[in-house]
Amino acid sequence: ETGVTQTPRHLVMGMTNKKSLKCEQHLGHNAMYWYKQSAKKPLELMFVYNFKEQTENNSVPSRFSPECPNSSHLFLHLHTLQPEDSALYLCASSLYSGGRWNEQFFGPGTRLTVL
Amino acid sequence: DQQVKQNSPSLSVQEGRISILNCDYTNSMFDYFLWYKKYPAEGPTFLISISSIKDKNEDGRFTVFLNKSAKHLSLHIVPSQPGDSAVYFCAEGAEAGGTSYGKLTFGQGTILTVHP
Numbered sequence A: 001e002t003g004v005t006q007t008p009r010h011l012v013m014g015m016t017n018k019k020s021l022k023c024e025q026h027l028g029h030n031a032m033y034w035y036k037q038s039a040k041k042p043l044e045l046m047f048v049y050n051f052k053e054q055t056e057n058n059s060v061p062s063r064f065s066p067e068c069p070n071s072s073h074l075f076l077h078l079h080t081l082q083p084e085d086s087a088l089y090l091c092a093s094s095l096y097s098g099g100r101w102n103e104q105f106f107g108p109g110t111r112l113t114v115l
Numbered sequence B: 001d002q003q004v005k006q007n008s009p010s011l012s013v014q015e016g017r018i019s020i021l022n023c024d025y026t027n028s029m030f031d032y033f034l035w036y037k038k039y040p041a042e043g044p045t046f047l048i049s050i051s052s053i054k055d056k057n058e059d060g061r062f063t064v065f066l067n068k069s070a071k072h073l074s075l076h077i078v079p080s081q082p083g084d085s086a087v088y089f090c091a092e093g094a095e096a097g098g099t100s101y102g103k104l105t106f107g108q109g110t111i112l113t114v115h116p
Helices: none
Strands: A006-007 A009-013 A018-026 A031-037 A043-051 A051-057 A062-072 A074-077 A087-094 A112-113 B009-012 B021-026 B032-038 B043-050 B054-058 B062-068 B072-077 B088-095 B104-106 B108-113
Touching: A006 A087, A009 A018, A018 A031, A018 A087, A031 A074, A043 A062, A051 A062, A062 B043, B009 B021, B021 B032, B021 B088, B021 B108, B032 B062, B043 B054, B043 B062, B043 B072, B072 B088
Parallel strands: A009 A112, B009 B108
Antiparallel strands: A006 A018, A018 A074, A031 A043, A031 A087, A043 A051, A062 A074, A087 A112, B021 B072, B032 B043, B032 B088, B054 B062, B062 B072, B088 B104, B088 B108
């Protein structure tokens, strides 16, 4: 049990579909992150939410739309994706305390396939 | 240009021997270094970290070494076990507050295989 859950674990969608990925953390953390992992590439940071406020958008196309309604939940809304968007999407959370950032805890990821 | 590089895509080691995983970085602003382990179909799991004010940190079988002058980080696993077989990622970030928001930059990973 990592304390960070993601649903669904697998998702297959067409290019015209709209879907959402969900992430929930049960660790009392105050920052949440979306990462993309494509084959043979490093984890790429997509978005950062700090205390529910989006503080980073790492040049991500607008077909990916994040939402953070509270510090425990994070969504990634998907719309009109391309086949090259097929990847593992990972959510993570971390805690800022005592003037420093602590390590990030990851969820199991959602394996997305765009047809 | 990749800021964090793991130049060995894979490493094969015999059970009981030492595994040494390496990582090089270019950004001297990093002050916090981490290693993660990832099994297939799971998210990365935090293993061990080191602050830039140290050159070594140990946790059981895992030791991380930091050489700031060479901008080099390594993870030693002794003794290696078959259950250690996984992908290992190094990551760097800024530990202190400010605008970093705990962002991490990851290497591309090294696949470690420990043979019985």
